[in-house]
Amino acid sequence: MSQIPRDRSLDSTLALLLDGYRFISKRCERYRSDIFETRLMLTKAVCMRGEEAARIFYDGDRLTRQGAMPVPVLKLLQDKGSVQQMDGQAHRHRKRMFMSLMTPASIQQIGDLFADQWRTRVGMWKDRGEVVLHEEMQEILCIAVCRWAGVPLTAAEAKQRAREFAAMIDGAGAVGPRNWRGLLLRARTERWIRDVIEKVRAGELTVAEESAAHAIAWYRDPDGELLDTKVAAVEMINLLRPTVAVAWYVTFAALALHEHPACRPRLEAGDGDYLECFVQEVRRFYPFFPLVGGRVQNGFEWKGYHFAQGIWVLLDLYGTNHDARVWDEPDVFRPERFRRWDRNAFNFISQGGGDHHESHRCPGEWITIELMKRAVTLLTMAMDYDVPEQDLRVDLSRMPAIPKSRFVITNARLTR
Numbered sequence: 001m002s003q004i005p006r007d008r009s010l011d012s013t014l015a016l017l018l019d020g021y022r023f024i025s026k027r028c029e030r031y032r033s034d035i036f037e038t039r040l041m042l043t044k045a046v047c048m049r050g051e052e053a054a055r056i057f058y059d060g061d062r063l064t065r066q067g068a069m070p071v072p073v074l075k076l077l078q079d080k081g082s083v084q085q086m087d088g089q090a091h092r093h094r095k096r097m098f099m100s101l102m103t104p105a106s107i108q109q110i111g112d113l114f115a116d117q118w119r120t121r122v123g124m125w126k127d128r129g130e131v132v133l134h135e136e137m138q139e140i141l142c143i144a145v146c147r148w149a150g151v152p153l154t155a156a157e158a159k160q161r162a163r164e165f166a167a168m169i170d171g172a173g174a175v176g177p178r179n180w181r182g183l184l185l186r187a188r189t190e191r192w193i194r195d196v197i198e199k200v201r202a203g204e205l206t207v208a209e210e211s212a213a214h215a216i217a218w219y220r221d222p223d224g225e226l227l228d229t230k231v232a233a234v235e236m237i238n239l240l241r242p243t244v245a246v247a248w249y250v251t252f253a254a255l256a257l258h259e260h261p262a263c264r265p266r267l268e269a270g271d272g273d274y275l276e277c278f279v280q281e282v283r284r285f286y287p288f289f290p291l292v293g294g295r296v297q298n299g300f301e302w303k304g305y306h307f308a309q310g311i312w313v314l315l316d317l318y319g320t321n322h323d324a325r326v327w328d329e330p331d332v333f334r335p336e337r338f339r340r341w342d343r344n345a346f347n348f349i350s351q352g353g354g355d356h357h358e359s360h361r362c363p364g365e366w367i368t369i370e371l372m373k374r375a376v377t378l379l380t381m382a383m384d385y386d387v388p389e390q391d392l393r394v395d396l397s398r399m400p401a402i403p404k405s406r407f408v409i410t411n412a413r414l415t416r
């Protein structure tokens with residue numbers, strides 16, 4: 001067996017916080033290897049990047065997500081008891097419930113709710129002067145996804161709930177106060193959603209049969225049991241929070257339109273193929289989920305390296321999306337590249353890799369793409385706005401990254 005290249009430093013936790021999205025790639029280049037071993041939080045970790053690494057990472061049940069993320073991060077994202085923490089048959093059964101919500105009609109419905117809400121809000125921005133697009137998007141998405149899912153949300157509550165979801169996303173990539181704030185606010189969300197599940201089950205809240213609230217409240221595991229209320233709430237939050245997270249991509253899409261105005265004419269002309277390429281390039285190019293973690297379930301060998309049971313493995317999502325062997329000039333924003341993309345399930349992994357039903361790949365990927373398409377269409381075909389002078393730099397050591405000013409616009413008005 002070969003020896004996995006070993007990082008020199010005793011512990012790389014600080015380096016991870018400093019190098020952020022570039023942490024794994026930088027070291028892969030240093031060691032001329034797609035794999036290296038290091039220590040993070042005093043624990044041995046094997047870091048990997050690239051298509052072949054993704055293939056092994058998302059292949060069957062080699063790796064479990066149990067014990068693969070520090071608890072304060074896990075609590076803010078998928079949480080204990082969630083589909084992501086499951087393996088094998090139990091995972092596939094629960095995942096089927098998530099995938100049953102991703103029908104074309106359902107995706108269209110959330111897209112319509114989002115676009116309607118967006119149009120209503122732009123009307124309200126008229127007298128506001130500056131509007132912070134990133135914050136507005138969180139609220140618009142929060143309202144749209146709650147309606148779609150069958151979760152009651154009053155207009156007065158929307159801002160607060162959107163802030164709670166955003167704090168979970170923002171806190172997941174941090175240690176210290178940003179993380180604690182997320183945990184504190186999440187406790188409120190959990191109480192709110194548990195109450196919704198209880199009301200659906202008690203018949204006090206009627207929801208559409210095809211809604212997510214119905215699917216989760218009445219989902220029965222392979223033993224025929226309903227989910228524990230706490231776990232049902234966790235799964236509901238796992239639909240709501242990541243949909244609010246699409247605000248990060250919408251903000252990056254607005255930034256891309258601003259920084260690459262040459263892309264606009266084809267979008268303004270309603271070129272659907274180009275719209276698809278543009279949205280995919282935003283998901284590839286901009287930094288959002290940096291990496292995912294797994295732990296080896298059953299030891300295996302790969303490329304002459306031994307992966308012992310229990311080893312902690314980190315897969316570089318951002319670095320794989322920027323791999324120059326697949327993506328020519330990866331640090332250039334170029335939507336056209338997606339015309340030639342081979343639709344490979346392992347070389348473009350912003351939302352995980354492999355098969356949506358079989359692996360841990362994100363079930364919300366099609367919803368994400370649809371919402372982004374709606375957003376880009378609205379920004380280019382249905383409204384005018386100005387982008388005043390501001391600090392739009394994106395710091396790659398901040399996870400999750402976002403333009404510093406969070407994209408401020410002025411004079412926003414609907415044109416059609």
Ligand code: HEM
Pocket residue numbers: 065078083084085095098238239240242243245246247249288289292293317350351352353359360361362363364365367368
């Ligand atoms: C903002 C865009 C999004 C990004 C960047 C994203 C990213 C990801 C990634 C990387 C994974 C795989 C994690 C792993 O391998 O362990 C994942 C899983 C998951 N995502 Fe997303 N996601 C997004 C949007 C959504 C949406 C809109 C939903 C639901 C409507 C969703 C629900 C989930 C769930 C339930 C899982 C766990 C799947 C499983 O373990 O089988 N995500 N997401």
